[in-house]
Amino acid sequence: MLFNIAIFLVFMIVLADMDGVLAWFDLGVNLKLAEQYPQVNIVPLEKRSTFYIQYDYPAEQAPLIQSIYMAEGFYRSLPPVPGGREGIEEILGAGHDVRICTVPHPNHRYCLPEKYLWVEQNLGEKWLDRIIITRDKTLIRGHLLIDDNSEITGAAVPEWEHILYTQPYNLGVKGKRRLTWDNWRDVLVELRA
Numbered sequence: 648m649l650f651n652i653a654i655f656l657v658f659m660i661v662l663a664d665m666d667g668v669l670a671w672f673d674l675g676v677n678l679k680l681a682e683q684y685p686q687v688n689i690v691p692l693e694k695r696s697t698f699y700i701q702y703d704y705p706a707e708q709a710p711l712i713q714s715i716y717m718a719e720g721f722y723r724s725l726p727p728v729p730g731g732r733e734g735i736e737e738i739l740g741a742g743h744d745v746r747i748c749t750v751p752h753p754n755h756r757y758c759l760p761e762k763y764l765w766v767e768q769n770l771g772e773k774w775l776d777r778i779i780i781t782r783d784k785t786l787i788r789g790h791l792l793i794d795d796n797s798e799i800t801g802a803a804v805p806e807w808e809h810i811l812y813t814q815p816y817n818l819g820v821k822g823k824r825r826l827t828w829d830n831w832r833d834v835l836v837e838l839r840a
């Protein structure tokens with residue numbers, strides 16, 4: 648594939664975030680809300696405006712939103728972001744090193760084991776070996792970090808370039824390269840050409 652050739656030229660370590668990039672956290676919340684709390688006015692995915700979903704709801708509903716994602720089974724049952732698996736497989740297949748780089752919820756009893764289950768069920772067993780769990784992504788080495796969080800800070804000056812995975816809640820962020828699983832090839836070609 649000629650259009651793809653620049654992707655092969657320079658080796659990269661690509662770190663891919665999990666929630667909002669591979670696992671569809673917001674859709675997971677909306678599905679559980681619809682199922683468990685039909686009286687709640689669900690914020691449509693395209694209307695999401697803040698990184699933390701509970702802040703898109705009236706303050707009195709924030710605990711309810713939190714109870715959805717704090718529940719056992721939530722992380723395990725997240726729908727995959729369309730194209731995510733195919734994207735990371737193709738980058739890996741092009742000879743790059745791809746790692747899933749994720750920060751589990753610090754006070755969540757089920758989040759960490761369920762992330763492993765999710766990867767096994769949705770990406771396949773081989774990706775279990777490619778999970779990096781961290782509290783601080785700036786300490787992880789790599790060339791690119793694909794992440795929907797516009798503000799990633801930590802103890803180090805990161806080595807990677809942060810490529811913002813476009814989501815409705817980060818559309819206002821300027822000054823970063825962006826991609827989605829629809830256009831990632833063009834962005835990586837532009838980056839490495």
Ligand SMILES: [Mg+2]
Nearest residue numbers: 664666667795
């Ligand atoms: Mg994320």
